[in-house]
Amino acid sequence: xxxxxxxxxxxxxxxxxxxxxxxxxxxxxxxxxxxxxxxxxxxxxxxxxxxxxxxxxxxxxxxxxxxxxxxxxxxxxxxxxxxxxxxxxxxxxx
Numbered sequence: 022x023x024x025x026x027x028x029x030x031x032x033x034x035x036x037x038x039x040x041x042x043x044x045x046x047x048x049x050x051x052x053x054x055x056x057x058x059x060x061x062x063x064x065x066x067x068x069x070x071x072x073x074x075x076x077x078x079x080x081x082x083x084x085x086x087x088x089x090x091x092x093x094x095x096x097x098x099x100x101x102x103x104x105x106x107x108x109x110x111x112x113x114x115x
């Protein structure tokens with residue numbers, strides 16, 4: 022499981038959500054087509070800033086509907102991050 026967090030610029034956790042259930046289909050994502058999602062790693066942290074979040078959201082829209090509820094959680098956390106400046110969306114691996 023990759024947890025989702027919204028953090029401010031000094032690292033304070035402002036919001037937390039159950040994240041992405043890692044499965045092999047995420048490994049098979051085409052890096053050329055979905056580079057933001059393909060960059061997720063279950064063993065490391067991945068951070069999206071205000072310039073990268075719109076690209077991530079665009080990629081989420083292109084995923085098949087059967088991907089699961091994690092897609093909606095990521096969208097919700099992106100909205101939380103967009104509420105103020107200097108907020109980052111963190112995918113926290115184990």
